[in-house]
Amino acid sequence: MSAIVLVCWSIAFGTWLTLNLSEQSVWDRSLRESAKIALASLPSDFDRLLADAALADRTRNPGVPAAVDKEWDIGLQVWVNGRKILRTPSAPAAALKPDFVEGFADQSIEGQVWRVYDLADATGKVHVQVGKSPRQRADTMLHAAGIATAATLALIALPGLAIWWVTRWSFAPIDDLRRTMAMRKALDLAPLPAGHVPVEVQPLIESFNALLRQLEGAVENERRFIADAAHELRTPLAVLLAQVQVVLNADDAAEKNRAARQLAAGVERSARLSEQLLDLARLDAGNHASERTVLDLSELVALVVRDFENSARQRRQSIVLEIQATPIHANVDDIGILFRNLLDNALRYGNDGGCVDISCRRARHDGTQYVRLSVRDDGPGVPVGERARMFQRFHRVAGSRVSGSGIGLSLVERIAHAHGASIDVGAGLRGTGLEIAIRFPVHAPEAAE
Known part of the structure; x- marks a missing residue:
């Protein structure tokens, strides 16, 4: 999951870097087009414009609502014979390009670097200067970064949610098996159902069931051995006890010796029976292949x-x-x-x-x-x-x-x-x-x- 997050953030950073590099050409193109439109929109009788003192350094058209002026993201100035006759509210008072040389330049204005463009008419008297301030450029980049971040978060969240849902759905049968096993009694060794578990997990369930079958066989062998041993040893032990009583109660040496020989034979039979039972238990425990x-x-x-x-x-x-x-x-x-x-x-x-x-x-x-x-x-x-x-x-x-x-x-x-x-x-x-x-x-x- 960490690798996926790292890849997504790398994509986001690469996207932001690409936008930053390509934004310069986009800005230059927008500045050039804005200058062309502004120059084409000016009247041709510039002498009347110069004579009209009221037009000097006009920052806005009285007929345009003030709210519209606030939406300017490009600073624009119009100069006629070195005199500024019009500028937008977003443009500084000083000339964006003081040398009035046509073309692009990075100009320092009031401690900030502007990207500016100057366009002159055929006579060279009228200059339209447009520019973008660092604040305007930062706002654009922040907007692009916000989009990239949102896209990255979506890339992380959506697959993550999908993986979480698929995982929960896939392992739900295993959770059911876990709950079933937790509810079982201590010696309930019945095989686990493997019909509804994922195909990838079925070999594990089958191996576990094989182990349960082996364990069930071992437990059954132990139960059977205990039952057999208890059944087979009960009678020989009773006989031995009776023979001991005969030896203890014998009146003469001959009778005592005869009872002792019978006792020895009974002990021998019991020892042989015990040995065979132990051999049987050993075989039940495994074939020692x-x-x-x-x-x-x-x-x-x-x-x-x-x-x-x-x-x-x-x-x-x-x-x-x-x-x-x-x-x-x-x-x-x-x-x-x-x-x-x-x-x-x-x-x-x-x-x-x-x-x-x-x-x-x-x-x-x-x-x-x-x-x-x-x-x-x-x-x-x-x-x-x-x-x-x-x-x-x-x-x-x-x-x-x-x-x-x-x-x-x-x-x-x-x-x-x-x-x-x-x-x-x-x-x-x-x-x-x-x-x-x-x-x-x-x-x-x-x-x-």
């Missing part, structure tokens, strides 16, 4: 297997491991959660003294290469009709002899899909049990570069 890196899946598998060797030894289970170097692009923590849940399920649902078979290798299907991670057990397996539902959160297979939370496989599915992997479900070892295989895209080094 920005934290993904290239990792060798076989090394991670071998590391996790070592962590479960003690649990397998307690039930006399063996783990058969077949791995090869298999680089993938993934989040190491998420893939660790995925494989730990697969292996934990296989060991818990497998038979005592049984076997869990794990393979991690490259494979090819229909010309597409991928990394296949497979975990097979020899447990009771899952009926074919239940296999599609077993990845649902908190779903438990009916009739299972092993208690579980129903969270582990839902974590496996979410992590696999977040990494662009697919899941295959089939029969386990010796035609029984269950096999779950994850197919990961192979990391391409040239694509990463």
Whole structure:
């Protein structure tokens, strides 16, 4: 806006300067024409004019109203043989051009510079002198400056008012949105209407609505997690409390030891449930795609297997491991959660003294290469009709002899899909049990570069 004002004032100043420069030629032209008209209007018998003493130094015509005399903006004098016979009220008493030389000149009269012009007749006896005083010139320039100033103010005010009106009209829908948002409740995350806002602002509203949808999803995940955690932890905690009471009230050492072992198993199940709930909350908070890196899946598998060797030894289970170097692009923590849940399920649902078979290798299907991670057990397996539902959160297979939370496989599915992997479900070892295989895209080094 400051730039606009500066431009307008520059235009006004330029206009005033142009008028000032051009006014000189306008004045000269008006002085010359006035002198010509005055000379042409004089009578030819100048001797009678000289003899008539009453005409000497006449300043006004008695027949002309006094108000008209005040409107003169040019001083005019008529001289005959060096004698002044007529002048206007605006003209000084002294000669405007004392040298009586025809033409223009800047003459100092009574301390002021006049622009004067002298015109003589053919005989050289009659001289008509006209001039403009500085006051008359200043009045003209002030008038021109007033016009230029008014025009400038109009140039500033009219566009300013137009801009103000258009701005208010354009942003009225945004003001409505602001008022709507101010009236909303704290957790009202419904999208903002974008139909009536200016086209230029719609991308901003759409981005804000996308942020609201993400925030709504995060809030919903938090609510669901709190509800799930409260529901899932209520029963294990009650069981632990009951087992503690049994330990405290046991009469002999054998009964106390048996109750203590049950208490330890209950604590282990509660710890595992808590860990899975925390993993679930972590996944709900985001997929951590920005934290993904290239990792060798076989090394991670071998590391996790070592962590479960003690649990397998307690039930006399063996783990058969077949791995090869298999680089993938993934989040190491998420893939660790995925494989730990697969292996934990296989060991818990497998038979005592049984076997869990794990393979991690490259494979090819229909010309597409991928990394296949497979975990097979020899447990009771899952009926074919239940296999599609077993990845649902908190779903438990009916009739299972092993208690579980129903969270582990839902974590496996979410992590696999977040990494662009697919899941295959089939029969386990010796035609029984269950096999779950994850197919990961192979990391391409040239694509990463």
